[in-house]
Amino acid sequence: MVILPILSTAPILLGISSFAVGAFTPGIVPLVLGRLREMLPHSPTQQKIAWSRATTAFALMQAAAAYAMSFVFAHSNGQYLLLFMLAAVALAIAFVMLMLSPGPKAQR
Incomplete structure (x- = not known):
């Protein structure tokens, strides 16, 4: 969804x-x-700290x-395209980090 403004500026999109x-x-x-509860399943104190x-x-x-983002907007002549591209990159990085993170440990 975040890439829609890069592809089109139609108001509905x-x-x-x-x-x-x-x-x-x-x-x-x-x-x-x-996710914090998955990572610290038996430690309410640690969950609170986390x-x-x-x-x-x-x-x-x-x-x-x-x-x-305000700095980028101010230095991009009022154009939003760079902001949307940066947001798409940030989401892609977050997705990759999520995919590379270890899943919850198996219950013993």
Whole structure:
């Protein structure tokens, strides 16, 4: 969905892309919480610590990304194409990292 603005600037496609990408932020929260519980299945204390660190890292990275995207936009003559391309690359990197990460350990 994030590549739609690169392919076309039709209003309906931009709307679909915006809706899909906008759903990522609240959707990430339960995914991360579930993954932390998989990684630390028998340790509520460790889960709480990991959740706290994940929340802090998410907030910091979201702020840093906002500043970076503002900088890129300001230096790209008001064009959005580079921003959409950077977002697509970021999603691709996240996908590769997810595929390379080890899965949950088998229950013994």
